[in-house]
Amino acid sequence: MSDILLKVENLSVEFDTPRGPVRAVDGVSWQVRAGETLAILGESGSGKSVSTQALTGILEMPPGRIVSGTASYRGEDLIAMSVKERRRIVGDRITMVFQDSLSALNPVQSVGKQIAECYRVHRGLSRSEAMKRAAEMLDRVRIPAAAKRVNDYPHEFSGGMRQRVMLAMALALDPDVLIADEPTTALDVTVQARILELIEELQAERDMGVVLITHDLGVVADVADNVVVMYAGHVVERAATADALEHPVHPYTEGLLGSMPSADLKGQELPTIPGTPPSLRSIPSGCAFRTRCPHVVEECADEVPPLLTVAPGRDAACIRRTTMPAKEAV
Amino acid sequence: MTLSLALVLSSCGDGNGDGSGSGTGAKSEIIAIAADPLEYINPLNDNGSPGIQVAMAMFSPLVTTDPNTGKTVNVMAESVTPDKTSQTWTVKLKAGNTFQNGQPLTAKDYVDSWNLTAQGSNAWKNNGFFSKVDGYDELNPPTPDGATPKPTAVKAMSGLKLIDDLTFSVKLKVPFSQFGLTLQYLGLAPLPEEVRKNPDAYKRKPIGNGAYKLDGEWNAGEDIKLVKWDGYKGPNAPEADSITYRFIPNADTAYNEFLAGTVDFVDVPPTKIKTFKTDAPDGWVTGVSSGANYLVMPAWDQRFKNPKLRHAFSMAIDRKAFADLVGLATPASGLIAPDMNGYREGACKYCSFDAAKAKQLLQEAGGFSGPLNINYNTSSATGQIFAEAIGNMLRQNLGLEVKYTGKQGSEIGELADTRKLDGLRFSGWGHDYPSIEDYLTPMFKSNGDANFSGYSNPALDKVLAQGDAEPDPEKAIAIYQQAEDIALEDMPLIPLYTKSNAYLHSAKIEPRVSKYVGVSALYATFK
Amino acid sequence: MSEVQAVVGAEAQELGDGRTLYNRELLRALLRKPQFVACSVLLLVFFTMAAFPKLFTSADPRFCELTKSRQSAADGHPFGFDIQGCDYFANVIYGARPSVLVSIVASFGIFLLAGTFGLMAGYFPGAVDALISRTADVLFAVPGIVLLIVILNSVPNRSIWVIVGVILVIGWPAGMRLMRSTVFSVRNREYVLAARSIGVPPLRILRKHVFPNAMAPLLAMTTLGIGGMVGLEAALTFLGVGLQPPSISWGSQFGVAAQYRDTPHLFIWPALFISTMTISFMIIGDSIRDALDPKLMR
């Protein structure tokens, strides 16, 4: 097995709101190895983006606040280190790609300049050298006529092309870990596939760890090696993608899978998880999912179910599935 | 040219010290004038007080009033003598006076300057002064509305006669015993020939005959800097070596400038009347009353027709309290300013405050219908305040309904002229020459120059004509007083107060204060 | 005035995302802010003063004794006497009505005018927009204060309504521009397109869909601009074209008194009332703006 590049342990993040603090991420742990693609799966508001933003230091603090936890990059805790030290790693060794490329790119700077900035700041290259590298990078992500478009502005690109620019910027410095926060959500399906392919290809080329944040099971199924499922700030299931998809342990994962369109269900009404995700301000006591869970029992309300190992490399947080045998042997 | 050069040289040799004389000389003063900057200096085409104030330093009049005795004394004139009927006046000039360009001052300069002014198509502001002179009408033919007055073929008034180099005579249309007094008006100053030929070219480089001349160039927007002119041979030369007139349009700002110590002399604006003594405890003077102020009853409005109603209005006003509000003011008890020769304390029978009597008079007059409108001038800082004070008294003491209208002075004047003004307005009058006639004729004679109320009483006109024809000054005054009595009984104007002006001066100067001619910074003495 | 409006307009534009907020939610958010509550109470006091001055003073503001001109506070006359010797407390209380009227009526008049014209210009591009926008350009190009002076000098009787009217004439273009640009961003939203596609008449679309979703920035601008109106009225008095007696207003009181330095009570009281009311309006405007700010919600 390759090295663990980024290891998050017991990370908790709170937000101060006018009505008191709200815990957006609660005791989350995960890790990503070189060459691995880890998917963090969850609905919006589940805390999946907050955890990565917190460890990279780009979360707005205040109102955000890291309550506990560590995030080690090659053994160094990103959370404990000073802002200056972290900047050596974030943006250089760990880079990010965001969902909405139109708003995530500076509208008044040419894309070339924005990519070149990475080389200028982290590598100290001269302006012309940096611009040259930026053009090369654009070419790498298959932007046609890259050398010409390097001086264009973000609004002059199509959505897919813009996402490629984002990728070019993130990969410019050949990072160890790429955190991709819903990189394809805003794109249509064919473009989405091409971007994912591109990520995979570049990952393979560089033996890079990829953290893919998404709410789309399909994407997970396509590209992820391992998956971490989050619900209301908690990790509810952690498994190799194939295992999780085939034999989900947590009822939430199960529900997600059930609501995925597939050939088997053709002609039937698509089943959905009843209810809506809880507001962070009013998370139910005990298991956060119990209000929507088909298997709920009284004990679910007693305490937050711990994340327990149910099989090698598989953890889940459900008292029904971890204390009593699952309905199917795991 | 040679002569003026010599003068400049001699002034340098005079021990003025710094040679340039730009206000830093031993005796120099900066006088603030709270008005927009002058655009030209030409006393014949200027009747505003800023212009006249500057002209006083640069031009010298024929006669003037002695500040100590109040008598008329000669300045440029050797003598001014009327004929028996006071219709023709002979002016003889002193010999040896010159203009600042070196040319001798002659009778022809006066006659030609006056004719130039009297020519209507020139549109000079002091044109009206000559309307009393025989032949004026030929230079001012009636012009139909909208037409441009053309220069007339006749260029000279037949009443002006050149007798010799230093003597000329003025024949008036009708006898006028006060004409000699009027000659002190600076609007009658002489212009030298070169200026008369092309007045526009000399707007900013006037050539006077007075004690001061321009120091260097005077460009638009600059202070007017004057230095003593050594060629002046007349009497009454002031003490200052150099004088700077500085224009500060906002009177309160000018006052603040004085407090900050940048000017030597400033008028106290009406808003500072209550504070100036504490603001400048060692540097203030007050002058005698400079003019009389009135409330004007419109003769064209039938509601004001009954004299009893006018008396009622007059008696409903607490003049003492009003004068306190105005500040430095004396409640009026007649139509004439108190320091005039011929003033009678208590001439007005209806000027005492008596609310009960006023109410009774109003009833006898049949009351007043509709709201009473009081007009005030919005350009004046105190216009609205004074209007409200009068309005409150009329409202509370007579039970009238009162409303107020603020307008620009020009609009009020125009409405009054066309007999369209609704209700009361304020007016003030200061004499041009020290005679009670200069109050009565303009304001009360039918169609007088300043007959604001549109008042006309043939009896009064007749008395005035008698006075004008009376050569003996004392007798004339007694006749004029009869006219004042008639006006007071008819009361087209309600006398309110006469006001003194206050001035602040720096420790360096002591302004001349005269019972007869008021306060003068020009004639200040230096410490 | 126009300066404040411009700032506020630009400030408000930032949040003009066309969000509707449930009134109850907005009110609850506002009531949680102590400064909003305090300023609302103050404004309520001013409004009551304007509506029922007799509740605050039994003195007749028009009973004047000139002999008491400018005397300072005395028994029963807490603010002393004004220039005319009238009870100043009563005058300041009675001065609330025109001041409040000018500020409220002018502000909301501008809100209505700017709102209507902005809606029309934003929703009907082409002739309507051109007409309205060009008219606004003309008014923008003439210095507002010049128009004020000229027009107020021309009218025969400067009543409070004339002053309000002139302020309306020169005040609406700024708000119109703001409204127009917000409408531009709203008019192609899904709900508007949907309404249009099912044949809802334009007026109804404007009233039910566009206006509620586009009015927030203009509303914030209006509340923040209200205070400036009272200051403007004072400036008019300084320029000789303010309210005429017997109308009493804080602006004209201040304008008249500003030059009488020796009796500070004459200008301190109206200035204090003007400033308090202005600050109250501004804090309320700020609070509404903050409450509408999406980032602070949830």
Add this chain to the structure above:
Amino acid sequence: MIRFVARRVLAAIPIGLIVTLGVFALVFAMPGDPLRELAGDKPIPAAVLAAKRAQYHLDDPFIVQYLLSMKDILTGNFGTTFAGADIADQLRLRIPVTLKLTLLANAFQWTLGLFFGIYAGFKRNGLVDKSLLLATLVLLAVPGLVAYFAAQYLFGVELKWFPVSGVLEGFPRSYLLPALVIGLLGFAGLARLMRTSIVETVNADFVKTARAKGLGEQRVLWRHILPNALLPVVTFIGIDLAGMFGGAIITESIFNLPGLGQFMFQAIKLKEGGVVVLLSTLAFVSFILINLAVDILYGVLDPRVRHV
């Protein structure tokens, strides 16, 4: 670019005509006889009035007067005011005064406003931010009149730090106090706007991107936040600058600065339609030019609205 400028200038011409015609009509409709105000303290004979009237075309019909005024303006042959002042002279003297005042006031306003606005917005809810919000509230609530009189009395008359009024001490001393007061009053608005704009931009996604790139805070602020946050501010500065040229009537009057504002005020009082229209035209032209400059600058700052 040239086409853009040309189109804007062409569009401005009809507006300019309406503005001048409208202003002239308003002044024409003002009651009161213009020459009477000029008459000074004493009445003027009818013949003199008629002559003056002819000299200034006051006896012509409205439209003729307007056309004559426009002809004078367009040919640069301004003539004299009713009071006899050479108008070209006046402009030569007054434009620099107004320019100096406006530019100095704007310099104060921008320096202070941008600096505090940027700082407060970037360190939102910090001490500087909170004090700035309070200070600007107070400044916005103080009527301009109060501020001018108070400043003149305190700093000019009492403390004597600055000249009370006038322009005698030249630039910049004579202009410092009024410019400072105008600048402070305007600063409140600008600082608030700048602050809001920064606050809005700080939360933008591209700022997160910039931080994720490992950029220092200073670089994030100056290279990424500010260029974007300046956009709405630039528009405001344009409006503000264009407005100031129209004349600071009240300031100029209180501080006795012989600028265009006082000229305008006098001209209105005297009903000098020609001068009012001339000054309005001047204000209008500068308004158009400044707005054009702002639009071009905006295009430079924001590639999305670049005018090719």
